[in-house]
Amino acid sequence: xxxxxxxxxxxxxxEITRKLKEERARLSGFQxxxxxxxxxxxxxxxxxxAAGKGAVIGKVIRNIDPRFFKVAAMDRQPNDEEKRxxxxxxxxREIPEAGKFRFFDTCWMEEIVDGVVDGxxxxxxxxxRVHSINVIExxxxxxxxxxxxxFFHISKKEQKKRLKALKSEKDTSWRVDxxxxxxxxxxxxxxxxxxxxxxxxxxxxxxWYIIDAENKRWAELQVLEFLNQGIDIAxxxxxxxxxxxxNIFPMDKPGKLSDISLSDKTLTDxxxxxxxxxxxKELAExxxxxxxxxxxxxxxxxxxxxxxxxxxxxxxxxxxxPRDFVVExxxxxxxxxxARHYLWRFWTRLPxxxxxxxxxxxxYGRVMVERLEGFCTENDWQRAYNEINEFEKELSEWGxxxxxxxxxxxxxxxxARFTDRQNTPEKQWKITDEDWRNREKWDLYEGAVDEMLEKxxxxxxxxxxxxxxDKKYARIKALKTVIDEIKKVL
Amino acid sequence: xxxxxxxxxxxxxxEITRKLKEERARLSGFQxxxxxxxxxxxxxxxxxxAAGKGAVIGKVIRNIDPRFFKVAAMDRQPNDEEKRxxxxxxxxREIPEAGKFRFFDTCWMEEIVDGVVDGxxxxxxxxxRVHSINVIExxxxxxxxxxxxxFFHISKKEQKKRLKALKSEKDTSWRVDxxxxxxxxxxxxxxxxxxxxxxxxxxxxxxWYIIDAENKRWAELQVLEFLNQGIDIAxxxxxxxxxxxxNIFPMDKPGKLSDISLSDKTLTDxxxxxxxxxxxKELAExxxxxxxxxxxxxxxxxxxxxxxxxxxxxxxxxxxxPRDFVVExxxxxxxxxxARHYLWRFWTRLPxxxxxxxxxxxxYGRVMVERLEGFCTENDWQRAYNEINEFEKELSEWGxxxxxxxxxxxxxxxxARFTDRQNTPEKQWKITDEDWRNREKWDLYEGAVDEMLEKxxxxxxxxxxxxxxDKKYARIKALKTVIDEIKKVL
Numbered sequence: 001x002x003x004x005x006x007x008x009x010x011x012x013x014x015e016i017t018r019k020l021k022e023e024r025a026r027l028s029g030f031q032x033x034x035x036x037x038x039x040x041x042x043x044x045x046x047x048x049x050a051a052g053k054g055a056v057i058g059k060v061i062r063n064i065d066p067r068f069f070k071v072a073a074m075d076r077q078p079n080d081e082e083k084r085x086x087x088x089x090x091x092x093r094e095i096p097e098a099g100k101f102r103f104f105d106t107c108w109m110e111e112i113v114d115g116v117v118d119g120x121x122x123x124x125x126x127x128x129r130v131h132s133i134n135v136i137e138x139x140x141x142x143x144x145x146x147x148x149x150x151f152f153h154i155s156k157k158e159q160k161k162r163l164k165a166l167k168s169e170k171d172t173s174w175r176v177d178x179x180x181x182x183x184x185x186x187x188x189x190x191x192x193x194x195x196x197x198x199x200x201x202x203x204x205x206x207x208w209y210i211i212d213a214e215n216k217r218w219a220e221l222q223v224l225e226f227l228n229q230g231i232d233i234a235x236x237x238x239x240x241x242x243x244x245x246x247n248i249f250p251m252d253k254p255g256k257l258s259d260i261s262l263s264d265k266t267l268t269d270x271x272x273x274x275x276x277x278x279x280x281k282e283l284a285e286x287x288x289x290x291x292x293x294x295x296x297x298x299x300x301x302x303x304x305x306x307x308x309x310x311x312x313x314x315x316x317x318x319x320x321x322p323r324d325f326v327v328e329x330x331x332x333x334x335x336x337x338x339a340r341h342y343l344w345r346f347w348t349r350l351p352x353x354x355x356x357x358x359x360x361x362x363x364y365g366r367v368m369v370e371r372l373e374g375f376c377t378e379n380d381w382q383r384a385y386n387e388i389n390e391f392e393k394e395l396s397e398w399g400x401x402x403x404x405x406x407x408x409x410x411x412x413x414x415x416a417r418f419t420d421r422q423n424t425p426e427k428q429w430k431i432t433d434e435d436w437r438n439r440e441k442w443d444l445y446e447g448a449v450d451e452m453l454e455k456x457x458x459x460x461x462x463x464x465x466x467x468x469x470d471k472k473y474a475r476i477k478a479l480k481t482v483i484d485e486i487k488k489v490l
Numbered sequence: 491x492x493x494x495x496x497x498x499x500x501x502x503x504x505e506i507t508r509k510l511k512e513e514r515a516r517l518s519g520f521q522x523x524x525x526x527x528x529x530x531x532x533x534x535x536x537x538x539x540a541a542g543k544g545a546v547i548g549k550v551i552r553n554i555d556p557r558f559f560k561v562a563a564m565d566r567q568p569n570d571e572e573k574r575x576x577x578x579x580x581x582x583r584e585i586p587e588a589g590k591f592r593f594f595d596t597c598w599m600e601e602i603v604d605g606v607v608d609g610x611x612x613x614x615x616x617x618x619r620v621h622s623i624n625v626i627e628x629x630x631x632x633x634x635x636x637x638x639x640x641f642f643h644i645s646k647k648e649q650k651k652r653l654k655a656l657k658s659e660k661d662t663s664w665r666v667d668x669x670x671x672x673x674x675x676x677x678x679x680x681x682x683x684x685x686x687x688x689x690x691x692x693x694x695x696x697x698w699y700i701i702d703a704e705n706k707r708w709a710e711l712q713v714l715e716f717l718n719q720g721i722d723i724a725x726x727x728x729x730x731x732x733x734x735x736x737n738i739f740p741m742d743k744p745g746k747l748s749d750i751s752l753s754d755k756t757l758t759d760x761x762x763x764x765x766x767x768x769x770x771k772e773l774a775e776x777x778x779x780x781x782x783x784x785x786x787x788x789x790x791x792x793x794x795x796x797x798x799x800x801x802x803x804x805x806x807x808x809x810x811x812p813r814d815f816v817v818e819x820x821x822x823x824x825x826x827x828x829a830r831h832y833l834w835r836f837w838t839r840l841p842x843x844x845x846x847x848x849x850x851x852x853x854y855g856r857v858m859v860e861r862l863e864g865f866c867t868e869n870d871w872q873r874a875y876n877e878i879n880e881f882e883k884e885l886s887e888w889g890x891x892x893x894x895x896x897x898x899x900x901x902x903x904x905x906a907r908f909t910d911r912q913n914t915p916e917k918q919w920k921i922t923d924e925d926w927r928n929r930e931k932w933d934l935y936e937g938a939v940d941e942m943l944e945k946x947x948x949x950x951x952x953x954x955x956x957x958x959x960d961k962k963y964a965r966i967k968a969l970k971t972v973i974d975e976i977k978k979v980l
Contacts, residue, residue: 038829084842086888088837098829142735143877294574342633348583350575350576390629
């Protein structure tokens with residue numbers, strides 16, 4: 001987990017300042033709702049020595065009324081008294097009460113990791129303890145607790161620098177002990193043990209958030225964002241039928257549809273023809289390579305009605321050997337499909353190795369049309385973000401190339417194209433009353449799409465935006481993206 | 491899991507016949523409710539070769555309308571076509587639709603176990619696949635599926651005998667192939683791999699049931715009992731707030747309160763004095779041993795009002811060094827306790843190693859008074875059976891001796907004692923209006939107690955009944971039980 005952790009780039013100082021302001025306000029705004037809902041919030045801080053856990057805890061609690069939180073400093077081995085109880089005992093004693101926060105300055109992870117590194121815990125004992133922790137965390141969640149877990153991550157170099165700085169200062173040198181030095185010296189071995197634990201204990205009810213802690217304000221912002229997101233979900237779970245599970249995968253930050261500039265994304269006919277020709281040739285070759293190397297490719301199209309999905313797909317397939325690909329147009333599910341897990345009809349349409357399947361509309365219908373038309377419960381679509389990420393993770397682990405396109409146009413462009421379809425006899429079949437009805441819900445859909453992009457742009461299956469007011473531009477960008485993504489695995 | 495599997499003794503032929511009749515009727519009775527609830531039921535049969543999976547499947551389906559079930563025969567390695575999809579693909583294709591059964595004659599376990607034994611799967615690949623299976627099983631349950639998993643267990647000797655018998659018969663010899671012979675030859679290695687998988691994949695949403703398959707009718711009965719119990723829970727989960735998890739621990743069969751004969755459980759004063767004296771001496775010595783060996787002991791008392799808990803506890807404590815034990819009378823929780831996980835107030839009252847804590851009433855209040863007085867939701871107390879088993883498992887893994895007493899009297903005896911308390915000034919403090927109110931709910935409580943005994947008599951923390959119409963008898967039995975249980979660990 002720690003090893004394949006994709007570090008996302010640090011926002012500008014201004015952006016950090018702006019967002020810190022937002023998230024701090026959001027957290028203190030949550031206080032009362034947490035109290036009213038009687039939600040106990042348990043926040044675990046773990047990570048490398050000198051990663052700045054304490055400093056961030058100090059900043060986070062400033063946003064909370066002192067009556068509503070306590071900090072539990074557990075950053076020490078159990079004393080002789082505590083050793084005479086189950087290892088969980090001293091932590092469980094500290095769990096928060098309903099409506100209050102409890103911040104753990106290191107928790108059960110630290111004790112176990114040290115045990116493994118010092119050789120005090122056998123592999124079997126380690127497995128037992130991780131199991132016990134997974135059980136108690138699940139029990140806490142089932143009984144209405146929010147459990148949020150942060151791992152503060154810094155590089156070996158950064159840690160060394162910080163330890164040195166602390167040591168050199170008279171009034172901080174006491175904070176550096178031999179264990180810290182040892183950890184930096186054996187950074188890689190610790191990395192292995194951390195990574196194993198984070199993976200074994202990474203549960204969707206209580207996921208691990210890796211915090212990039214090289215920059216302190218950025219670290220605070222990440223903590224606040226994840227904490228607020230967790231609180232948001234937990235407050236919903238108080239009425240949820242099945243608990244909404246949190247994302248446990250590294251995410252890209254895609255941004256909102258409204259931030260996408262469209263007008264400047266155009267191509268002349270000359271540029272287009274030239275590029276199209278060149279790129280289709282290239283894709284044709286790659287298609288053969290993919291076939292020979294038995295790599296499965298999944299291309300998923302979502303986008304507004306009349307955004308130009310069909311024409312875009314044609315430009316991809318035109319380059320491919322008809323025996324190697326299939327296009328799957330996804331309409332509303334058949335009765336025998338509706339009667340099964342909503343991902344079943346996509347599982348059964350997967351390409352085999354060496355083949356390419358292009359989905360014209362996809363499993364994301366769950367969090368768009370099914371959400372907005374009420375075809376599933378709120379709990380179903382809320383849960384779906386995590387389930388879909390798990391589904392795509394499974395496919396990427398299998399070795400599939402996953403390319404997800406959102407084809408974007410603005411509302412006026414859609415109107416123009418609808419009207420054109422209406423008035424052109426040979427295009428009329430393309431426009432239905434439903435298209436007009438959906439159009440009326442544009443804003444609702446835009447909100448759902450933004451949430452979808454935010455919650456399903458994983459590092460292993462990110463979304464790609466195709467700006468399609470100029471369809472030529474979108475087609476070229478699609479071809480380029482497919483080519484780049486395939487190249488990555490060849 | 492397979493290794494510490496405690497084989498419970500086979501009922502008499504008559505009892506098997508009687509219960510088979512019941513459970514078969516119960517299953518076919520469930521059919522329509524399953525259809526109405528739209529519950530998809532997925533039943534996995536795994537286990538040793540020649541353990542009789544197919545035979546039992548054949549019997550189970552006789553109780554179900556052919557339109558409502560299919561059998562998926564997956565007992566083979568994936569073919570070349572299937573190898574070109576994710577390993578889950580060929581199984582997921584077979585999942586049942588809403589309201590129907592699908593019986594898998596071996597499923598993803600078999601493929602993985604073979605891969606490990608043949609060395610085709612590395613440790614890392616094994617872990618990944620188990621993780622994928624845990625995720626998909628969780629997703630299926632979250633989306634309303636019932637997943638029931640049976641492992642058919644027979645001894646090496648029995649397997650050898652059956653393979654030989656099959657081989658010798660002309661028309662069955664084809665059913666024995668080299669892999670079966672190999673499995674019997676390397677029985678212990680297979681045992682290791684099976685055990686590891688069953689442990690790694692034993693989830694409370696989809697637990698593993700080990701079926702003792704040495705006797706075929708007994709095997710069928712176990713399957714029907716677990717299947718019906720799973721269906722029962724799944725039908726409740728359709729309206730559950732948080733899914734009710736199923737028991738994943740080996741159970742004792744305790745029987746019902748109404749089956750307990752009381753009148754014949756008596757002692758003369760002479761017998762009593764003699765025994766009491768002898769046993770208290772013995773317990774005193776054991777108490778010291780426990781202290782020196784640093785073994786924690788937990789004695790839990792539950793029982794009817796006026797059953798004689800207090801006097802019974804006194805006879806135990808009288809034998810112990812006051813510095814080594816504490817009695818915890820459990821009343822309704824304080825506000826600061828109510829505000830936390832309901833087991834918190836018991837976690838924080840645990841004995842330390844070498845000490846003995848006697849709980850006068852316990853965490854089982856959750857599934858008795860809190861259930862019947864509506865102090866928690868149905869979902870809360872339904873979930874509690876599993877949570878309590880997990881709690882006690884944690885304590886027994888820690889090394890604690892756990893002794894659970896149910897102090898049993900009949901309704902008339904209680905009335906006599908209530909009246910006596912009423913009419914004896916120095917006893918009046920012992921009787922309250924609440925006692926009388928509870929007494930009116932005797933039958934409700936008896937039902938709750940029977941369910942509690944059935945669902946929490948685990949192999950590691952079974953219930954002991956103290957027949958207490960003759961309090962002398964109950965006290966002696968309590969002393970003997972405590973002595974026996976402590977001796978087991980010394």
